[in-house]
Amino acid sequence: MNKLIKAASMIVLPLLLMVLAYMAYKNVQELSGPQLDLVMLAPYAVFLTGGILAWKFNRSREFFQMVIFTLAAASLQYLPELPGTGAAMTLPDLYAILCVLLPVNILIFSFFKERGIFSLWGLIRLGWIAAEAAAAVWVMLPEQKVLLERLQMELLPVNLQGLTPLSQLSLMIFVITFIRLLIRQMAYRSSQDVAFMAVLLGIIYVLQLDHDPVAYALLWIMSGIILITSIIQDSYAMAFSDELTGLPSRRALKQDMLKLGMNYAIAMLDIDHFKKFNDTYGHDTGDEVLKLVASIVKDVTGGGRAFRYGGEEFTILFPGKSIQDALPHLEELREKVAKRGFTVRGQSRGKGKRKGKSKSRSSGAGKQIYITISIGIAQKNEKSKTPDTVMKAADTALYRAKKKGRNCVSK
Numbered sequence: 001m002n003k004l005i006k007a008a009s010m011i012v013l014p015l016l017l018m019v020l021a022y023m024a025y026k027n028v029q030e031l032s033g034p035q036l037d038l039v040m041l042a043p044y045a046v047f048l049t050g051g052i053l054a055w056k057f058n059r060s061r062e063f064f065q066m067v068i069f070t071l072a073a074a075s076l077q078y079l080p081e082l083p084g085t086g087a088a089m090t091l092p093d094l095y096a097i098l099c100v101l102l103p104v105n106i107l108i109f110s111f112f113k114e115r116g117i118f119s120l121w122g123l124i125r126l127g128w129i130a131a132e133a134a135a136a137v138w139v140m141l142p143e144q145k146v147l148l149e150r151l152q153m154e155l156l157p158v159n160l161q162g163l164t165p166l167s168q169l170s171l172m173i174f175v176i177t178f179i180r181l182l183i184r185q186m187a188y189r190s191s192q193d194v195a196f197m198a199v200l201l202g203i204i205y206v207l208q209l210d211h212d213p214v215a216y217a218l219l220w221i222m223s224g225i226i227l228i229t230s231i232i233q234d235s236y237a238m239a240f241s242d243e244l245t246g247l248p249s250r251r252a253l254k255q256d257m258l259k260l261g262m263n264y265a266i267a268m269l270d271i272d273h274f275k276k277f278n279d280t281y282g283h284d285t286g287d288e289v290l291k292l293v294a295s296i297v298k299d300v301t302g303g304g305r306a307f308r309y310g311g312e313e314f315t316i317l318f319p320g321k322s323i324q325d326a327l328p329h330l331e332e333l334r335e336k337v338a339k340r341g342f343t344v345r346g347q348s349r350g351k352g353k354r355k356g357k358s359k360s361r362s363s364g365a366g367k368q369i370y371i372t373i374s375i376g377i378a379q380k381n382e383k384s385k386t387p388d389t390v391m392k393a394a395d396t397a398l399y400r401a402k403k404k405g406r407n408c409v410s411k
Contacts, residue, residue: 014198245294302329
């Protein structure tokens with residue numbers, strides 16, 4: 001249920017923010033002159049805030065997109081007012097260029113991995129943005145009108161001018177970019193791609209309008225807010241979710257322990273002989289085992305909430321439950337793990353000295369093995385009055401389970 005809520009919020013929130021921007025645009029005529037001036041300046045404050053957050057959390061994709069949005073907003077707002085430029089000529093030229101550059105950059109940056117902002121890769125991206133800006137200025141020169149016309153030429157034998165002012169080239173890039181973001185989102189389940197999809201839809205809508213500066217300003221404001229929200233959402237997920245297993249992390253466990261009421265039980269469990277397993281089959285196979293066990297542990301019944309404590313250890317909280325309440329569910333969990341077979345996969349061989357080691361580890365490839373877990377459980381009582389002391393008692397019970405021969409539950 002919690003996962004469904006998180007997934008829904010990840011998708012709904014960016015779209016809701018864009019709807020709010022649309023509602024604000026429809027009511028913008030009620031604002032006074034000074035208020036409109038603040039609206040026109042607000043995007044730069046949002047972009048600055050977003051850029052600082054993106055730098056702080058090493059989110060280069062959002063950082064460089066903020067830079068591009070800042071340049072786009074400033075060019076639309078101030079370039080037509082520069083001495084010697086004509087607004088009637090410059091705005092359509094800028095419009096034609098931005099209709100291509102905005103989706104193109106979202107598309108290109110979706111292929112880049114996070115490799116830092118103030119690094120060689122970051123400098124290359126800044127150089128790319130600077131080159132785009134210089135090329136845009138060059139294309140707007142009167143003698144380059146032919147290039148601008150080519151940006152708006154008909155590529156398909158379909159007349160869409162009655163439906164949208166966007167060129168066919170721009171529409172094709174928007175569609176390709178949206179499909180790319182959708183594929184990424186399905187693969188990585190990241191709020192980042194949902195945020196960029198919402199921004200892309202907002203850009204498409206605003207570009208349908210007749211060069212309305214207020215609409216552009218509201219688009220930039222909400223796009224920045226959406227990207228900031230994405231940074232916060234993903235950073236929270238990284239901090240409170242275990243990357244390998246997908247379970248809530250130890251930090252999330254500490255937070256939930258603060259919410260426990262008067263009665264609760266805590267179980268500690270780990271995988272039997274895990275170190276020996278790692279030494280025999282390798283750490284990559286060990287990671288697969290951890291993911292397998294986590295997939296079973298997360299479905300524990302009886303109202304239990306599972307967490308990755310660290311290494312091969314897991315923790316399960318049973319709010320409002322006693323040891324007797326939780327024992328049947330822990331026994332059921334132990335049996336599920338013991339009955340689930342795991343097939344050892346082969347590993348690619350390394351070079352030189354590692355070749356022999358890889359060979360020995362892959363000798364069990366295709367072999368099916370069975371994993372067991374040991375579990376210790378404790379509850380709040382007169383001796384253990386706090387979550388930390390209950391957890392220590394559960395950890396002591398876990399060692400008793402191992403001394404009994406493993407693959408059992410001890411209290």
